[in-house]
Amino acid sequence: MTRLAIDYDDVAAAHRRLEGIAHHTPVLHSTTADASTGARLYFKAEHLQRVGAFKFRGGYNAVSLLGEAQKRAGVIAFSSGNHAQAIALSARLHGTRAVIVMPEDAPEIKIAATRGYGAEVVLYDRYTQDREALGRALAEAEGLALIPPYNHPHVMAGQGTAAKELFDDVGELDTLFVPLGGGGLLSGCATVARARYPGCRIIGVEPEAGNDAQQSLRRGEIVSIATPHTIADGAQTPALGDLTFPVIRERVDDIVTVSDARLVEAMAFMASRLKQIIEPTGCLGVAAAFQAGEKLAGHRVGVMLSGGNIDLPRFAALVHGR
Ligand SMILES: *Cc1c(COP(=O)(O)O)cnc(C)c1O
Numbered sequence: 359m360t361r362l363a364i365d366y367d368d369v370a371a372a373h374r375r376l377e378g379i380a381h382h383t384p385v386l387h388s389t390t391a392d393a394s395t396g397a398r399l400y401f402k403a404e405h406l407q408r409v410g411a412f413k414f415r416g417g418y419n420a421v422s423l424l425g426e427a428q429k430r431a432g433v434i435a436f437s438s439g440n441h442a443q444a445i446a447l448s449a450r451l452h453g454t455r456a457v458i459v460m461p462e463d464a465p466e467i468k469i470a471a472t473r474g475y476g477a478e479v480v481l482y483d484r485y486t487q488d489r490e491a492l493g494r495a496l497a498e499a500e501g502l503a504l505i506p507p508y509n510h511p512h513v514m515a516g517q518g519t520a521a522k523e524l525f526d527d528v529g530e531l532d533t534l535f536v537p538l539g540g541g542g543l544l545s546g547c548a549t550v551a552r553a554r555y556p557g558c559r560i561i562g563v564e565p566e567a568g569n570d571a572q573q574s575l576r577r578g579e580i581v582s583i584a585t586p587h588t589i590a591d592g593a594q595t596p597a598l599g600d601l602t603f604p605v606i607r608e609r610v611d612d613i614v615t616v617s618d619a620r621l622v623e624a625m626a627f628m629a630s631r632l633k634q635i636i637e638p639t640g641c642l643g644v645a646a647a648f649q650a651g652e653k654l655a656g657h658r659v660g661v662m663l664s665g666g667n668i669d670l671p672r673f674a675a676l677v678h679g680r
Contacts, residue, residue, distance in 0.1 A: 362604055362605050363514060363601040363604070363605060364514050364515045364545065364549055364605065365549065366549055366550060366552075366554070368511065368515035368549075369515050369518035369519055369549055369550050372415070372419040372515040372516045372519050373519040373522050373523075375419055375422050376418060376516070379418060379451065380414055382523055383406045383407055383520075384403050385401065385403065385527050386400075386632055387399070387400070388632050390631050391647075395648065395650070395651055395655065395659070396654065396656060397658070398659065399660075400528050400531065400660045400661065401632070402520060402521075402523070402524045402660060403634070404520050404663055404664050405637070405663050405664070405665050405666025407520075407665075408447060409440060409444050409447055409475075409667075410665055410666045411440035411664060411666070412520045414447060415516040415519050416444070416510075416512070416513035416514065416517040416542055417447075417505065418451065419513070419515060419516030420505045420512040420516065421433060421445070421448040421454070421505065423512045424503055429452055431455070431501040431502060432449065432456060432457065432501075433454065433456050433457070433503050434457045434458070434496060434497050434503070435457075435458055435505050435507070436458075436459045436460075436489050438468055439591065441507040442472045443468075443471055443667075445458065446472050446475035446477035449476070449477065450475055455478070456475075456476070457478045457480055457500070458477045458478070459480050459482060459489055460479055460482075461483075461484040461489075462483055468667075480492070480496065507540060508541055508542030508543075508595075508599055510601065511601060514542050514545045514546045514549075514601065514605070516546070517542045517546035518545070518546025518547055520543070520546070520547065521550040521551060521660075524662075525550060525551070525555065530557075530558065530658065531551075531558050531658045531659060532558060532559065532657035532658050533558065533561060533657055534558055534561065534662070535561050535563055535642075535644075535646045535660065535662065536562055536643060536662045537562075537563055537564075537592070537640065537662060537664040538562035538563055538571055538593060538613065538642070539593035539639070540595040540597075540599055540602060541562070541599060541602030541605075542602060544562045544602070544610060545602045547560065547662065548610045549605060559612070560611050561610075561612050561646065562606065562610055562612075562613040563613070563615070563616060563642040563643050563645070564590075564615055564642065565586060565616065566588075566617045566618070567586040568583060568585075568595075569613075569615045570582060570583040570586075571606070572614070574597075574603060574606075575613050580597050580603050581597065582596050583596055588618055588638075589638040589676065590618070590638045591637075591638070591639060592637070592639030593639050593642065614649070616642060618638070619680070620645040620648070621641050621642065621645050622638075622679075623680065624641035624644040624645040625638060625641050625673070625677055628644060629677065634663070635668065635670075636663050636665070637665050637666055637667050637668040638668070638676070639664060640666060641663075643661040643662050643663070644663070
């Protein structure tokens with residue numbers, strides 16, 4: 359049997375690297391949410407993390423662990439989302455160069471935010487250009503290290519520090535709900551939970567429109583699907599990674615799905631009751647907890663709020679139209 363990509367010690371080491379650099383984000387409560395489920399819910403506020411999402415944890419850990427020569431040369435990432443900003447800021451904090459490859463129709467606000475962190479943005483046409491080939495050519499020509507958004511042991515270990523902090527702060531939980539795209543966050547969090555509280559049920563949550571991970575867990579092999587249509591843009595991944603899947607298969611109890619309609623309800627709830635702006639993908643865990651409802655009665659339940667990056671007009675349009 360091959361060894362899994364990460365163990366608890368990797369997460370603990372990442373946590374030491376991030377100390378004083380990543381925010382130790384708060385844990386939020388809502389009496390109304392507790393009353394509607396009968397559970398005690400602990401919301402881990404990673405939307406308040408640097409760059410507005412947990413992805414800073416994995417990005418910073420991965421850049422930290424590059425060799426000195428590579429650190430001087432710089433890094434490259436493909437992303438139009440939170441990973442782009444995470445790598446841009448991580449590179450800046452290490453005084454190195456970041457090149458981010460983004461589709462030219464990415465939202466202007468995201469391109470501007472990534473440039474704002476000091477990264478060089480290279481735009482490509484997603485209909486005619488192959489971003490992998492473009493990225494590889496750039497990486498090779500300029501000696502840049504590619505940092506993937508989830509399928510990398512240092513990224514996975516970094517993401518797991520969000521769960522480590524949650525357990526450090528609140529102790530044992532009966533259930534932990536974690537948003538799921540390519541599985542970096544879930545594999546990291548499950549690794550922590552299994553090591554510290556083997557009885558805690560770890561539930562990955564993906565959008566109903568793209569249940570590739572649920573199918574993968576059931577079939578015991580990675581299932582790929584077409585890019586799903588969902589408002590949860592951080593979870594529009596077609597498949598788990600070859601490093602994240604084995605960890606998820608070994609350490610995760612179940613994967614559930616939620617509809618876009620439930621995501622919008624969860625966003626509205628978090629805004630009106632907890633006064634928190636959470637992006638659709640960031641609400642996957644919240645929506646799953648509400649969906650489970652009274653099945654959670656009497657339990658201590660952790661819910662990862664994974665990110666908060668959404669334009670206000672888009673947020674308003676989503677919650678207004680419900
Ligand atoms: C990237 C992202 C996810 C999914 O994380 P994976 O590690 O790809 O599973 C969930 N929520 C937010 C806000 C994200 O940015």
